[in-house]
Amino acid sequence: MVNKDDGSLYYEYKVGWQIGSIIAAKNNVGVVSADIRAKSDTGGHTLNSVPVFAYGEGADAFNGMMQNTEFSQLLFEAMKP
Structure with a gap:
């Protein structure tokens, strides 16, 4: 389980998003931010x-x-x- 700062749990798919964001930032590659993904109708999927x-x-x-x-x-x- 992964907890947010307020103690609530992240949904499982959001954990992957956060891990992907950290890996992408460390490797200086493009990533759709977690805020944008949260608002996306596709869950953050792109044609990339x-x-x-x-x-x-x-x-x-x-x-x-x-x-x-x-x-x-x-x-x-x-x-x-």
């Missing part, structure tokens, strides 16, 4: 591409531009024993 990095066996499959559905399928394939 998201870089994905992979290493190890099967990493070559994660190359170039792909749709999120393609990414998830590759991820599930990579996780098979």
Whole structure:
């Protein structure tokens, strides 16, 4: 659980937003601020591409531009024993 300064709890999806904001700020990359995301009808989704990095066996499959559905399928394939 993650508490706000006033002791109330963050919704689980907002925790990810805050962590993403911290990582983006540290790496000096663009991020939609938490205030703007909170007002967004899409929950902060944008049309921006998201870089994905992979290493190890099967990493070559994660190359170039792909749709999120393609990414998830590759991820599930990579996780098979």
